[in-house]
Amino acid sequence: xxxxxxxxxxxxxxxxxxxxxxxxxxxxxxxxxxxxxxxxxxxxxxxxxxxxxxxxxxxxxxxxxxxxxxxxxxxxxxxxxxxxxxxxxxxxxxxxxxxx
Amino acid sequence: xxxxxxxxxxxxxxxxxxxxxxxxxxxxxxxxxxxxxxxxxxxxxxxxxxxxxxxxxxxxxxxxxxxxxxxxxxxxxxxxxxxxxxxxxxxxxxxxxxxxxxxxxxxxxxxxxxxxxxxxxxxxxxxxxxxxxxxxxxxxxxxxxxxxxxxxxxxxxxxxxxxxxxxxxxxxxxxxxxxxxxxxxxxxxxxxxxxxxxxxxxxxxxxxxxxxxxxxxxxxxxxxxxxxxxxxxxxxxxxxxxxxxxxxxxxxxxxxxxxxxxxxxxxxxxxxxxxxxxxxxxxxxxxxxxxxxxxxxxxxxxxxxxxxxxxxxxxxxxxxxxxxxxxxxxxxxxxxxxxxxxxxxxxxxxxxxxxxxxxxxxxxxxxxxxxxxxxxxxxxxxxxxxxxxxxxxxxxxxxxxxxxxxxxxxxxxxxxxxxxxxxxxxxxxxxxxxxxxxxxxxxxxxxxxxxxxxxxxxxxxxxxxxxxxxxxxxxxxxxxxxxxxxxxxxxxxxxxxxxxxxxxxxxxxxxxxxxxxxxxxxxxxxxxxxxxxxxxxxxxxxxxxxxxxxxxxxxxxxxxxxxxxxxxxxxxxxxxxxxxxxxxxxxxxxxxxxxxxxxxxxxxxxxxxxxxxxxxxxxxxxxxxxxxxxxxxxxxxxxxxxxxxxxxxxxxxxxxxxxxxxxxxxxxxxxxxxxxxxxx
Numbered sequence: 070x071x072x073x074x075x076x077x078x079x080x081x082x083x084x085x086x087x088x089x090x091x092x093x094x095x096x097x098x099x100x101x102x103x104x105x106x107x108x109x110x111x112x113x114x115x116x117x118x119x120x121x122x123x124x125x126x127x128x129x130x131x132x133x134x135x136x137x138x139x140x141x142x143x144x145x146x147x148x149x150x151x152x153x154x155x156x157x158x159x160x161x162x163x164x165x166x167x168x169x
Numbered sequence: 170x171x172x173x174x175x176x177x178x179x180x181x182x183x184x185x186x187x188x189x190x191x192x193x194x195x196x197x198x199x200x201x202x203x204x205x206x207x208x209x210x211x212x213x214x215x216x217x218x219x220x221x222x223x224x225x226x227x228x229x230x231x232x233x234x235x236x237x238x239x240x241x242x243x244x245x246x247x248x249x250x251x252x253x254x255x256x257x258x259x260x261x262x263x264x265x266x267x268x269x270x271x272x273x274x275x276x277x278x279x280x281x282x283x284x285x286x287x288x289x290x291x292x293x294x295x296x297x298x299x300x301x302x303x304x305x306x307x308x309x310x311x312x313x314x315x316x317x318x319x320x321x322x323x324x325x326x327x328x329x330x331x332x333x334x335x336x337x338x339x340x341x342x343x344x345x346x347x348x349x350x351x352x353x354x355x356x357x358x359x360x361x362x363x364x365x366x367x368x369x370x371x372x373x374x375x376x377x378x379x380x381x382x383x384x385x386x387x388x389x390x391x392x393x394x395x396x397x398x399x400x401x402x403x404x405x406x407x408x409x410x411x412x413x414x415x416x417x418x419x420x421x422x423x424x425x426x427x428x429x430x431x432x433x434x435x436x437x438x439x440x441x442x443x444x445x446x447x448x449x450x451x452x453x454x455x456x457x458x459x460x461x462x463x464x465x466x467x468x469x470x471x472x473x474x475x476x477x478x479x480x481x482x483x484x485x486x487x488x489x490x491x492x493x494x495x496x497x498x499x500x501x502x503x504x505x506x507x508x509x510x511x512x513x514x515x516x517x518x519x520x521x522x523x524x525x526x527x528x529x530x531x532x533x534x535x536x537x538x539x540x541x542x543x544x545x546x547x548x549x550x551x552x553x554x555x556x557x558x559x560x561x562x563x564x565x566x567x568x569x570x571x572x573x574x575x576x577x578x579x580x581x582x583x584x585x586x587x588x589x590x591x592x593x594x595x596x597x598x599x600x601x602x603x604x605x606x607x608x609x610x611x612x613x614x615x616x617x618x619x620x621x622x623x624x625x626x627x628x629x630x631x632x633x634x635x636x637x638x639x640x641x642x643x644x645x646x647x648x649x650x651x652x653x654x655x656x657x658x659x660x661x662x663x664x665x666x667x668x669x670x671x672x673x674x675x676x677x678x679x680x681x682x683x684x685x686x687x688x689x690x691x692x693x694x695x696x697x698x699x700x701x702x703x704x705x706x707x708x709x710x711x712x713x714x715x716x717x718x719x720x721x722x723x724x725x726x727x728x729x730x731x732x733x734x735x736x737x738x739x740x741x742x743x744x745x746x747x748x749x750x751x752x753x754x755x756x757x758x759x760x761x762x763x764x765x766x767x768x769x770x771x772x773x774x775x776x777x778x779x780x781x782x783x784x785x786x787x788x789x790x791x792x793x794x795x796x797x798x799x800x801x802x803x804x805x806x807x808x809x810x811x812x813x814x815x816x817x818x819x820x821x822x823x824x825x826x827x828x829x830x831x832x833x834x835x836x837x838x839x840x841x842x843x844x845x846x847x848x849x
Contacts, residue, residue: 084832107574
């Protein structure tokens with residue numbers, strides 16, 4: 070494994086802030102979408118029972134959402150996250166290499 | 170020949186054989202604890218999924234969906250969705266930090282060996298909570314396929330797995346866990362496809378149709394039920410439907426411990442006596458007319474003679490002599506019977522008003538309404554029997570969601586697996602694949618639950634919905650095929666509790682060997698003597714788990730796992746989240762938050778269990794009771810808040826090199842900041 074590039078405290082601080090900010094922003098963006106769905110579905114069931122209860126192949130819309138569609142949603146969100154976060158990492162490493 | 174037994178023995182031998190084969194290839198201690206950190210993404214994802222899909226996922230979720238309907242869909246969704254939070258906030262940093270276990274992380278992040286001790290405690294709390302449902306599943310499966318006593322299944326299965334872990338370690342388990350994921354995925358899907366290709370869809374409930382929302386499934390008229398005695402409370406409870414009278418036939422006699430109304434009386438309502446709710450019936454030509462009262466036994470409760478019949482009656486609830494109205498109609502209730510005696514009682518349920526039709530299965534209306542079953546409307550719609558239990562369904566739902574989603578990140582046996590990824594990048598990719606594998610598995614659980622409700626409602630009557638996957642295939646016309654399918658699902662159940670129990674044993678024994686023995690009792694112990702400590706700990710932890718398993722026969726498997734999640738959510742999740750992202754977190758803050766949140770949640774859950782069991786008899790208001798049963802909604806914020814406040818107060822004790830630590834957590838591998846905390 071490569072050794073860390075020797076940096077002064079100031080430079081380290083700047084690097085850390087940049088790394089964390091980039092990654093935290095991405096994580097929070099994806100998390101917010103997901104949290105909205107998690108909060109929204111029970112509210113939908115509570116306030117829009119007719120819509121959520123509309124029949125879909127012998128069951129109801131809300132069964133379809135929670136029983137089936139939820140899984141692909143998590144897949145899409147995590148695929149999105151993994152791709153973007155790998156791009157961020159590659160870019161951060163690239164910038165650091167240039168500074169060497 | 171007992172076909173399911175053959176399948177179960179085959180899967181057990183395959184597991185042990187694989188374990189032994191892999192052990193031969195594991196040499197160093199690093200191999201033993203975290204598989205040398207060199208497992209590929211696909212295999213590691215299979216192994217994580219294999220370890221994660223416990224008996225709760227395999228048997229419990231389907232059973233719970235059958236029992237309570239829509240609300241329980243949150244269980245599989247939460248189990249799977251928890252990985253998203255793990256991926257977004259924890260997987261990458263944790264792997265980059267490069268420690269074996271959460272206690273390693275706790276010590277390394279805060280330079281505090283003392284904090285390790287606190288962190289270790291929770292490996293054991295969460296671990297033991299999680300092993301209880303696995304043990305129940307072992308007992309239930311063996312009882313279903315072999316007719317063994319509940320304790321015998323636990324003793325045999327628990328011993329076999331404990332032995333396997335003691336000789337194998339984790340390298341053995343990585344490949345075994347991966348294999349077991351595919352066994353489980355096969356076992357939950359293939360039997361369904363075969364089942365559907367052989368039966369028509371006309372049996373499925375006419376759900377989503379308001380005109381039948383009040384209907385409830387019926388038990389076939391000739392089903393013989395075995396109801397457990399008083400010791401098994403609340404499994405000995407049978408709540409009847411007020412829609413029509415039901416005749417209970419006691420071929421061998423029995424004892425009724427208690428008889429009361431199903432509907433909990435509200436304040437001011439007139440009391441309803443047992444004699445109003447049930448009566449003795451002379452013959453089968455039953456109308457709802459009052460029969461003589463059931464004779465009381467001297468020992469308390471009611472003595473039923475062999476061959477006697479008891480009929481339930483609907484009673485109008487009154488207040489000061491006037492009927493209580495709801496939506497303009499008088500409110501009715503009927504009998505809730507708690508069966509007594511030490512031996513199980515054999516009964517037949519018969520629809521009142523039918524003569525000589527016991528055994529007539531051709532008429533679906535011939536059977537009585539399944540006791541304990543929710544009506545179609547309650548089952549199908551959100552905020553049904555599970556979440557409405559204490560009258561605060563929305564609160565209950567959100568608290569459950571928080572427990573499941575945050576709790577995944579707090580499971581010690583799962584997190585340790587992230588260290589088997591070579592780096593943070595593969596840790597993230599692995600998590601993505603885990604979610605795909607879990608989703609592909611969980612999507613089948615509601616199908617089982619729905620099918621069970623439609624064609625095996627007898628499971629409601631004796632509170633045995635947890636055995637749904639094992640029992641359902643026996644309904645097939647072709648008995649051999651049915652036995653083979655039961656064999657497959659039993660093998661899946663075995664794979665489920667073997668893999669999770671093994672993983673928990675490794676985590677807990679690892680905590681003893683690595684943390685308690687290697688760091689606290691005998692610092693600097695050689696790798697060899699730590700390995701011996703690991704093996705001894707595995708046997709001890711296995712034994713305690715089996716004993717705990719004996720006490721929880723009456724709790725739902727998936728509910729118990731939900732509790733383990735709630736404790737993890739209020740202890741490890743805040744530690745990992747704040748520890749990875751907030752550099753101001755101090756060891757005092759983290760320790761206080763983890764202890765306060767974790768222990769408060771743990772106590773709330775244990776009290777709630779004891780109240781369920783009637784060991785405690787406190788008067789608790791319904792809202793408090795909801796919050797005790799699902800503590801995550803206050804436990805997680807309490808833990809996080811404590812961490813923040815105490816950290817602010819002790820800001821002086823932030824480790825001096827915290828910047829370097831944060832860089833190790835977050836800087837991509839290419840920058841060279843990450844290094845393995847434990848190198849060996």
